[in-house]
Amino acid sequence: MPSAVRLRRSNRLKCLVCYLVCFALPLLWQAAASLWIYPLKLTGTAPNVALHLQAALPFSLAPLDALARSGEAAAATPEALRAALFSREQSWLWFLAACALAAWLITLAVQLLWRAGQRSALQPARATRRAIRTYRLTLLWLCAVNAAFAAVVWLAGVRWIPGRTGWDLAAYFGCYALNVAAAAAVSRLAAPPAISGRHAFFKRL
């Protein structure tokens, strides 16, 4: 069955490309937000995220405390203010990156787990119906997870930013929307062969 082997390898490659493209988008978006959107559109607006996290936590973390203090000007001098602003920006961007990466990893992991659970070739119609049901539930759960991360970002930082614009929304929350979109896309486009078909709910690339 040389032609069938060729087709399967092609299908796997397409699935891989689909995964790479879809799940790279949130990361690229977040990288663009930190490296391009923030310097050009949002510079100078970083909140003291460490301070707000510290306030939200019921316990004290020494590194967080130090970071929060570095985000406050030690003196009312331009140098001190600039140093504080730089510290805020660094911690804020790293915080955003960490949240985005965590949400992305969780999303990817959940999506892969869902995919791994759809390998049975027996009773394909029933398996497909079950896969659609679990897909919707998984997507709902991923939405909740990403929304939770977005809420953390909002509560810990974004809500403290004065004069927010659409760029704040795009830069700080676009990643989470893309995570969900990526999960949905790869689920529908790169589903296991057992549940996918040319005109089925889960498309076969």
Place this chain on the structure above:
Amino acid sequence: MVRRMLLALLLCAALLLTACGLPGALDAFSGADSAASAPDLRLLEWPAMSAAVPGETEAPASAAPLLADLWLDASQVTGGINVHEESVYPHFSRKYREGGFHYRYGSQVGMYEGVLRCLLAAAEGSRVRVLRAGNERLPEEVLDALAGSDAQARASVTRDLLTCAMNPLPSFFAGLSAEDMEGSFYDLGTPMLNRLRALDASLLENPSLAPAMADALDRQIAAIQSGDTDGYVADGDADAPLMYALENLDLTRLSVITCDPATLRRLSSVEADGRPVDFVTQLLEARGVFDAGLCVQLYALVLDYMGQMSSFGAADFAEPLLWGRLDYDNAVQNSDKALPMPRTLIMLVVGTPAQVDRYTSLLDEGLAASEALKGLRGPDEGQLTYTAGGQTVVQQPFGFESHSVRIERPGWTCLTRLSEGAALSASGCTLETDGQAATVVLDGEASGASVTVSLPVTQESGAASADLSGLTASVSVEAALILTDALPTTAQAGEGQVIALRDTQYVFTREDEAFRSGERQSPFTLAGVSLEDGGNRLTLTVSADEAELAPGYYRVLVSADLSGAQVEWEDVPWAAGLGARLTNEQISAWEQFAQAVHTYDGDSASVPRQLQHAWGPVNESGYHGLTIPDFPPVMRAPGLEELIAQVRAAANVDEAPLVRYAFDVFVPAGAWEGGV
């Protein structure tokens, strides 16, 4: 299906990005006011105000050795020398003497010598140069040949020419007096005019010129003694030994100038165009005495005098005024003591305030302690009389008196933010203080903002006070760092400080002396100047026009200058008692009577009894049908008050800084989250 999903995804992304670029597109998400998104101007670099007090200079160490010049008035009236060869009065006899302030009769010498010793003692330990300022002058061409046309070089050479002693001993002054004053220090064209050959030439300012200068002086002496006085003696009402000394003063040294006030012929005049000219003021200003930071301590000393005065102020007498004589005993045909009369000598001590303080302190101590100046002098048995106010005045014994006044440039302490008691208050805005620096924060919403500067005023500076009721002040912006441009973050910002916020670069540019050109209106105006607390506090109110304010920093300077017209000099009560004002009518009457004396008694063998001293007591019958006027007030100093006024006028300034209060005004454009 796949294509539709990809298309939908792309469409969503495009819509999202489009929405991001639209300000206010996501109002529900924004939720923040626009002011809060303004740049935080505290990121701007604004230099702190200097902690140094402007114009503060260190006084020179008081223990530093002095270089002192002693300018001695060597006019003939100072030496009591009758300038007329043919005269009623003999120059030297058992009854009549010359000598003036520096008279000598046996061991009895004038108080002036004691004063000179005190002058020398006060400069003990310093290098002292004695200069003879008489009525002799060198022709212009001689000075040109010696020093060229440079004024300073001419003054330097003149000082060398007048130098008669370097670091003298007190006994030097005894050599200047004599019972017979012919050829003495005070004689016109005296050989003592040329002392250069006796001095160490290396101590002169121009050692290389010493031989030439000595030759020139020899020629001057020979010319005067031969009667050729053209160009060799003082000429004009403004040419007095005091003027000569002031004209050639060495401003780097402490100068002590003695002056017989009778030599001050006129101190002021009126030009052909009607412009008044004050000679002393003009001279002091031309020399820049007060501009050089020097001051003048003007003394009036009541001393004893015995001599013959051929002139008094602008009056020239055909027969001299006899003021003081020997106590001649007709019975034994001899004199047994001198009967001096009181006269006032003026003295100027010119130098830096520290030098003058040190010198005059020692001098005053010396004058008070000098034995030569203690006790009473003069006729104690009513031997000498004169007429004043139509009455006969019998001279009583008198003693030494010393009065002085300090004249220096009024220099009120410039009131700054560092001055003790200075206060700044703000209305309608916020005042932030950091140490001694104050910053007024004006937010754009405040209206009617004003800043009030309150300063303690010390209205006195030495012998002067100021009338602050008409004080005018001004407010200016010394420097400003204000928003001049707003560029997108993609653009390259030019010069200035840049604060980037979101997608905008706010460019702030520093501008020194902003608004001075008048192209733009200054946002700060002076709302009022007032004196409070009984005139002890000066209050200046500055108002700000919010409409004209741009975000940034302003360094506002509140200034007030004191004009010379506002200076009120302290009254000098003793000057009115010792001074005298001579009128042309008086001068004419005196000269007319002296001429009559010369006419009727000039060739008499003996002095008529009525003229034996000071035109005698009141004589109702007159003199050859001429009413005898009051004797000139030679005991007083003509022009003393005018001299003080002219020196003060020279010391005065057109404008003196009284207030220089600077404060910063900060106009924020917003603050970043949380406040820093």
